[in-house]
Each structure stands twice: as structure tokens, then as C-alpha cells.
Amino acid sequence: MGIVAHVDAGKTTLSEALLYRTGARRKLGRVDNGDAFLDPDQLEKKRGITIFSHEAQLKYNDLGITLLDTPGHIDFVAQTEQVLQVLDYAVLVVDATNGLEGTTLTLWRLLDHYHVPTFIFINKTDSVGADPQAVLKNLQKSCSPGCIMFADPLNTDTTEAIASQDDDALTEYLESDQLKPATIQRLIRERKVFPCYAGAALKLTGVDDLLAGLAKWTVPFTPHQEFGARVFKISHDKNDRLTWLRVTGGQLQAKAALVGDEKANQLRDYNGARFTIQQTVLAGDVCAVTGLATTFPGQGLGAEDNLRQAIFQPVLSYAVDPQGNDIHACLTALRQLEDEDPQLAVTWSEHLQEIHVHLMGEVQLEVLQQLLAERFQLQLGFDQGSILYKETITDTVEGVGHFEPLRHYAEVHLRMEPGQPGSGLTFADQCRTDVLSHNWQQQIMTSLGAKEHRGVLIGAPLTDVKITLVGGRGSIVHSVGGDFREATWRAARQGLMELRAQKKCQLLEPWYQFRLIVPQSEVGRAINDIQRMNGSFQLGTDNGVATTITGEAPVASMRDYAQEVRNYTHGQGQLECVVASYQPCHNAEEIINDRQYDPVADLENTPDSVFCAHGAGYPVRWDRLPEMAHFPYMNK
Known part of the structure; x- marks a missing residue:
């Protein structure tokens, strides 16, 4: 419970x-x-x-x-x-x-x-x-x-x-x-x-x-017969990495192999900060396991599947200021904290020698700094933080990717269409086996989920898009798994470039759902501020002393507003913000122009394809794919 x-x-x-x-x-x-x-x-x-x-x-x-x-x-x-x-x-x-x-x-x-x-x-x-x-x-x-x-x-x-x-x-x-x-x-x-x-x-x-x-x-938990467990937390206790899990079926024995060759060395039954070591954990019970190095929250073990990405994701990115500390020691410490909370999403740029982390807000940033100081003796600084944007599409397109260097061959056709807001990326397969064998289709579907797809406006993560495999070609002689991976990723990018040319790509930004309480005398000021921040509002309860205002506003506009409220209300006002959703960016053109992102120059996410002629492969620009593709476009 x-x-x-x-x-x-x-x-x-x-x-x-x-x-x-x-x-x-x-x-x-x-x-x-x-x-x-x-x-x-x-x-x-x-x-x-x-x-x-x-x-x-x-x-x-x-x-x-x-x-x-x-x-x-x-x-x-x-x-x-x-x-x-x-x-x-x-x-x-x-x-x-x-x-x-x-x-x-x-x-x-x-x-x-x-x-x-x-x-x-x-x-x-x-x-x-x-x-x-x-x-x-x-x-x-x-x-x-x-x-x-x-x-x-x-x-x-x-x-x-x-x-x-x-x-x-x-x-x-x-x-x-x-x-x-x-x-x-x-x-x-x-x-x-x-x-x-x-x-x-x-x-x-x-x-x-x-x-x-x-x-x-309440009624007792009903377990499955087959062994299963769900990981819900990772922590570190001195030199031990702890995987917290709930056994959902069968039983867990000490020394059992759980992930590849990784074994459950100890099964700890915690009560507060103290624990006892168990030899067996029965279905329904919770324990912390040592000896596992690659587990993560949401992971399913045994009969349990991995859960999809968590609903709540960070909306702010901060650059780390090492403040004289060794940058690699900083990275090691942050990697351990990321192990406990994967949403920190620690990224390292070897070229810039720069670390970035993803966070939900200022309180989490303060706690992160304190954790680094207490557990790793690292006093680190962070910049002011920037908004984590996302991208989506507003129309349907068929993207095609072709990968045919010498002695390789694969072509993939994907239908890409707008998904429901908040749905993330979803994948489907509508390709017949007489067009592509089941094995090749599996390789394509695996490739779709194997990377974070990026948009073509500023290179932000793609979301709220349904991608469906509709066709393609392979070669019994030349096609290997990696060929379909390359063709799949290029197909998704080529489709996005087609939509970009039609102005059917859209930049999204996170929006707060807010609850603002201000003295009656400051209601007019608050409403003007909300409108200035491109937000919407509804006037709520009024108890004769203070008025409650609720609504939504872009995180980019409102993230520093709490201090402003405290100042102009002399400490009597209160602002509570919760990230509610991603919505169309209120200043998209400004952000796109500022980023100066060139999707064709992003070689790790190229929209171009590779064809073969006269015994050699050669590149083909994304906009020539409709005339060059070997498999016919399904929407023609």
C-alpha cells in the first residue's frame, strides 16, 4: 500500500x-x-x-x-x-x-x-x-x-x-x-x-x-504461478547497488539469475532504514536485491513486461558548472544518480566537454546539488536552465528510406500520422508478408523503437505520432539486419522532411496548470501578468480576502513567476504549478530561428538515402526519394 x-x-x-x-x-x-x-x-x-x-x-x-x-x-x-x-x-x-x-x-x-x-x-x-x-x-x-x-x-x-x-x-x-x-x-x-x-x-x-x-x-494480493517481478526503485547503500522490486508471481530465491548472468546476491527485507536478509521472497512481497547492475525502474523480470515510458517527464535542461572539480568525477557522480532516477537523462558532450541534466524544477535542482555535496563531496553549479521542447506533425505522410551500399539492400516505407496528444510515439505493422518477410518486418519494428526519433525543426524529440510499416523491399542475397535499421531511420526522417516542406511540422512546449492565490487588491495585476505570459485563466473562489485564479500557461513564461508573486503580494500570494501537457509553442518561429537547426547536416539523423550503381553506393537527397524508390508509394 x-x-x-x-x-x-x-x-x-x-x-x-x-x-x-x-x-x-x-x-x-x-x-x-x-x-x-x-x-x-x-x-x-x-x-x-x-x-x-x-x-x-x-x-x-x-x-x-x-x-x-x-x-x-x-x-x-x-x-x-x-x-x-x-x-x-x-x-x-x-x-x-x-x-x-x-x-x-x-x-x-x-x-x-x-x-x-x-x-x-x-x-x-x-x-x-x-x-x-x-x-x-x-x-x-x-x-x-x-x-x-x-x-x-x-x-x-x-x-x-x-x-x-x-x-x-x-x-x-x-x-x-x-x-x-x-x-x-x-x-x-x-x-x-x-x-x-x-x-x-x-x-x-x-x-x-x-x-x-x-x-x-481490501482483499489479499493474488499472485501468478510463474515467477515475475517488477522493479520500482534503484538506490545505493554504501558500496551496494540496491534493486527494489515487488515479486508478482512464484518466488524469488537468493542467488537466482535474474538478468542475464546477474544474480540476486542478497534479498533484503527493509523496515525503515534497517533490514534482514531473506533466503526466499514470496509473491506479493517487496525486497531490495544486491548484485544486479543493469536493472531500472519499470523493468519487468520473469513473466512481467517492461512498462512504457513514465507519464511525467522533465521539462527543463541544465548545464553543469564543475566549479573547478574534475569534469569526469562530476560525470561519474551524476551517472550514479541517473541510475537511481533515469529521468535525470545525463548527457555528455565530448566535443564541448559539457554535461547536461534534465529536471522537473527548482526544488529538485536544489536537492540534486545537496546530494552531490553530501554523497560525493562535489560543489557544483548549474546554469539558468532551458526549456525541453518536443516536435510533432499535423498531417499524414509516407516516408521512405533506402539503404543500398555495395552488397547491402533494404527499402522501408512508413506511414506517419498525427497521434493523440500525450500518446508519445506508437508503432504499427500493416505490411503483408508477401511484400516483406516476417523476419524483415520484425527487424523494422525493432528498429523503430530502438532510438529516440528527432524532429526536423530544432532537433527536439518527436512525440504524438503514429508510425505504421506499410511496405518495402529486401534482398535474399544482400539484406542483413543492419540494412533495415538504416532504411527505417532514414524513412522516418525523410517523411518528416516532406512535412517540413509543407509546413506541417509543429513545435511543442510544456505548459503549466497553475493555481494562483492573491489578495483581492492584486487580482488585476495577476490577470495582466497571465495574459502577458500567453496564459489562460478562470477566476475561482473569493473569500473576501483573497481570490483563487486557475488556468494554464507556458512553462517558459511562468517558471520564474513564483518569486514575482511573493514580491508584489508581500508574501501573501501563493503560486502552485504542475506540468500538465505539451501544447503548440507560443513563440515557435522565434525558437526555430534562434536554434538554426539544419536537419540535413545532422548526420546521426540523416533524411537522405544510399543507392547503388556501377558497383558503388552513392547518396541521394531526401527530396528525390519519390522518383528513386524501388517499391511504389502506397498513397499513390
């Missing part, structure tokens, strides 16, 4: 309360005292926030729970997303005074994406201004009408509200005037009902009700 929440909603406090009430801890730990069981890292104690996910074990009556605490700050949402992939259930903590903040709704979308059954704890009901009923109504409006306040026993109104979330349950209720416990458990598992509880975790009120609800309405 994972506990997730907006920062400062009381997530770690609730975790401590659960540990205390179940007897797992004799003393109630507190974040502000620096003795929280699930914030053992010195950096977490110093900052007073959860930065890394941690594990604890607790037992309530016959219910055994492995509790995974997660970071609350939006800059560390990637770590939270990794944990969600292995949960049976989650508890979403909502602040009764602040209600549904932007991060809360973001977490809700993630829980829905990973189909995690969710309980809700409305916290801080003892605080001034707390309104749990208003929060509940907002949950029902913004998240799901299945957010229902539970009590033991359930009264008639609650049972009726539960039944109304599902046709079969409603039929059962109308016929018998009640619902079987198994029916309610099913509705919770199917994310049609979300049991809500309220209280104050710091004062232990409502915690016993939540525990009783978890014991009554």
Missing part, C-alpha cells in the same frame, strides 16, 4: 500514525522533530519533506501491510509514479483546509492511469478553516462521484450511494436492500468506489477508522 499526497498534506504524519497505532513503533515520530521513521535520510530531515520512497511493515489484526511512503513535492512525482506501478492499494491524503490542490489532482490522474484502488483520508480536520464536507463534495465533482464517506457500520444512505456506482450492485441492492461485503470490495478494486475517512493524523483521530476500513474492504 502506498500513501500519496500533496506536499504538507500530512502524508508522512499519517504513515507515522499508522505505524504507532498498529504497534510497529512505540513512539509517534514527527516530521518537524526530524524523527519520522519513514524520513530516515539526512537530507529529508534537513528539508522536512519526503524525497525518496521508503518501506515499513505493519500488522493490524489479520491484515499485513507493506507500507510505501512516497515524495509529495511535484518535482519528485517521477519517484511516486514508479511506486504506483507495484501497489495493491493507495491512500490519498487530502488537506481539509486547502482542499484539492493541483498536485492532488495530478496524483489522482496517476492513480487512475495505473488502476490503483484508492482510499482517501481527509486530514487536518482540527485545523482552523477545515471543511471536510466541502472537500468531499469537491472530490465527488473533480475526481469521482464514487468518493463516499465510509463509517462502520455503513448506514442506508451510504450503502445506497455505493450501489449507485454500478448497475449490478444496484440490482443487488434493490433486490435485497443490502450489499454483500464482496460486492463493495469489488467496486473498490474496480475503482468505482473510493472509501473516504476524515480525521487529524497528528492527534491520531480517524486513524483507527481508516485501519478498520482497510482491514474490512
Whole structure:
């Protein structure tokens, strides 16, 4: 079970309360005292926030729970997303005074994406201004009408509200005037009902009700017969690299080979910062494994497949200033941190002797600097950061790539069409086997997913495009696997160049979803600022003192606005931003002109092809492919 929440909603406090009430801890730990069981890292104690996910074990009556605490700050949402992939259930903590903040709704979308059954704890009901009923109504409006306040026993109104979330349950209720416990458990598992509880975790009120609800309405994990496991975290403990995983089927034995020749040397069962060594880990359990060097979060082992790319990706790139430190020592340290968080995406330019990292925001940058100082004794600086743009297409095209140096041969035709926003790159195969053999088609499909495809406007990553194999040619005598890889990559670039010539390529930039609270006297200033930043807005609640404004704006325009808000409101204003989506760039022409990217000169991503004549290969420009291709264009 994972506990997730907006920062400062009381997530770690609730975790401590659960540990205390179940007897797992004799003393109630507190974040502000620096003795929280699930914030053992010195950096977490110093900052007073959860930065890394941690594990604890607790037992309530016959219910055994492995509790995974997660970071609350939006800059560390990637770590939270990794944990969600292995949960049976989650508890979403909502602040009764602040209600549904932007991060809360973001977490809700993630829980829905990973189909995690969710309980809700409305916290801080003892605080001034707390309104749990208003929060509940907002949950029902913004998240799901299945957010229902539970009590033991359930009264008639609650049972009726539960039944109304599902046709079969409603039929059962109308016929018998009640619902079987198994029916309610099913509705919770199917994310049609979300049991809500309220209280104050710091004062232990409502915690016993939540525990009783978890014991009554959850069902045990059902494992697969065949061995399987899901990696959700990588960390380092002194000289040991730890692969955190959840066994989903069969069992895991110490010394078992898991990835190639890499063996599970130790199986560690953690409880806070301490661990015991196990010889066997059963399905359903979580452990940390030593001896694995190439694992990564989201990786499937055994019967489990690898998960697709995480939903939340960094939107800012920072250049590293070594500040007199050896650049290669800096790179080694950052590579280890990238091992723990692959989204850092550390890149090294040998030519420029320069390192770049990808980050979500300023808080993550501050924590990265502190980690480098504490773990590696490296004091590093970073530049102001730049926006990570993406590219897409707005029309359909057929791209062709031809690779025919002497004694090699492959031609590939790809249909490229706009995908749904946020869909990334998707691949399909509609080629007949009498055109290309199944083996060649497999080589092409593997090649499509083997690299990060770049756009042709500024060379940014390509996204929201569906690429379909529609045709091509091979040679029984001359074609080898590498030929189809070359032809495939060239086909994708050639298609993009065709669309660029038609002005059908589009530059995308990240946009924030924001929530701005300002004094009434500053509403006009705030609206002018939002319009200046090319954002959109809606005026929200007005309590007579402050006004809430919500909306969207480009990250490039709003990323430094929080400090400006604090200045002109004299510390009374508050800005919360969550990266919501990529949208068409508001100043695309300016960015494209500034980058001066030449797609033809980008030899690692060339759109040109190679043909053969008179016993020698020769290059052919991308725009001559329609007349030179050996296989007919499918759209003609």
C-alpha cells in the first residue's frame, strides 16, 4: 500500500500514525522533530519533506501491510509514479483546509492511469478553516462521484450511494436492500468506489477508522504461478547497488539469475532504514536485491513486461558548472544518480566537454546539488536552465528510406500520422508478408523503437505520432539486419522532411496548470501578468480576502513567476504549478530561428538515402526519394 499526497498534506504524519497505532513503533515520530521513521535520510530531515520512497511493515489484526511512503513535492512525482506501478492499494491524503490542490489532482490522474484502488483520508480536520464536507463534495465533482464517506457500520444512505456506482450492485441492492461485503470490495478494486475517512493524523483521530476500513474492504494480493517481478526503485547503500522490486508471481530465491548472468546476491527485507536478509521472497512481497547492475525502474523480470515510458517527464535542461572539480568525477557522480532516477537523462558532450541534466524544477535542482555535496563531496553549479521542447506533425505522410551500399539492400516505407496528444510515439505493422518477410518486418519494428526519433525543426524529440510499416523491399542475397535499421531511420526522417516542406511540422512546449492565490487588491495585476505570459485563466473562489485564479500557461513564461508573486503580494500570494501537457509553442518561429537547426547536416539523423550503381553506393537527397524508390508509394 502506498500513501500519496500533496506536499504538507500530512502524508508522512499519517504513515507515522499508522505505524504507532498498529504497534510497529512505540513512539509517534514527527516530521518537524526530524524523527519520522519513514524520513530516515539526512537530507529529508534537513528539508522536512519526503524525497525518496521508503518501506515499513505493519500488522493490524489479520491484515499485513507493506507500507510505501512516497515524495509529495511535484518535482519528485517521477519517484511516486514508479511506486504506483507495484501497489495493491493507495491512500490519498487530502488537506481539509486547502482542499484539492493541483498536485492532488495530478496524483489522482496517476492513480487512475495505473488502476490503483484508492482510499482517501481527509486530514487536518482540527485545523482552523477545515471543511471536510466541502472537500468531499469537491472530490465527488473533480475526481469521482464514487468518493463516499465510509463509517462502520455503513448506514442506508451510504450503502445506497455505493450501489449507485454500478448497475449490478444496484440490482443487488434493490433486490435485497443490502450489499454483500464482496460486492463493495469489488467496486473498490474496480475503482468505482473510493472509501473516504476524515480525521487529524497528528492527534491520531480517524486513524483507527481508516485501519478498520482497510482491514474490512481490501482483499489479499493474488499472485501468478510463474515467477515475475517488477522493479520500482534503484538506490545505493554504501558500496551496494540496491534493486527494489515487488515479486508478482512464484518466488524469488537468493542467488537466482535474474538478468542475464546477474544474480540476486542478497534479498533484503527493509523496515525503515534497517533490514534482514531473506533466503526466499514470496509473491506479493517487496525486497531490495544486491548484485544486479543493469536493472531500472519499470523493468519487468520473469513473466512481467517492461512498462512504457513514465507519464511525467522533465521539462527543463541544465548545464553543469564543475566549479573547478574534475569534469569526469562530476560525470561519474551524476551517472550514479541517473541510475537511481533515469529521468535525470545525463548527457555528455565530448566535443564541448559539457554535461547536461534534465529536471522537473527548482526544488529538485536544489536537492540534486545537496546530494552531490553530501554523497560525493562535489560543489557544483548549474546554469539558468532551458526549456525541453518536443516536435510533432499535423498531417499524414509516407516516408521512405533506402539503404543500398555495395552488397547491402533494404527499402522501408512508413506511414506517419498525427497521434493523440500525450500518446508519445506508437508503432504499427500493416505490411503483408508477401511484400516483406516476417523476419524483415520484425527487424523494422525493432528498429523503430530502438532510438529516440528527432524532429526536423530544432532537433527536439518527436512525440504524438503514429508510425505504421506499410511496405518495402529486401534482398535474399544482400539484406542483413543492419540494412533495415538504416532504411527505417532514414524513412522516418525523410517523411518528416516532406512535412517540413509543407509546413506541417509543429513545435511543442510544456505548459503549466497553475493555481494562483492573491489578495483581492492584486487580482488585476495577476490577470495582466497571465495574459502577458500567453496564459489562460478562470477566476475561482473569493473569500473576501483573497481570490483563487486557475488556468494554464507556458512553462517558459511562468517558471520564474513564483518569486514575482511573493514580491508584489508581500508574501501573501501563493503560486502552485504542475506540468500538465505539451501544447503548440507560443513563440515557435522565434525558437526555430534562434536554434538554426539544419536537419540535413545532422548526420546521426540523416533524411537522405544510399543507392547503388556501377558497383558503388552513392547518396541521394531526401527530396528525390519519390522518383528513386524501388517499391511504389502506397498513397499513390
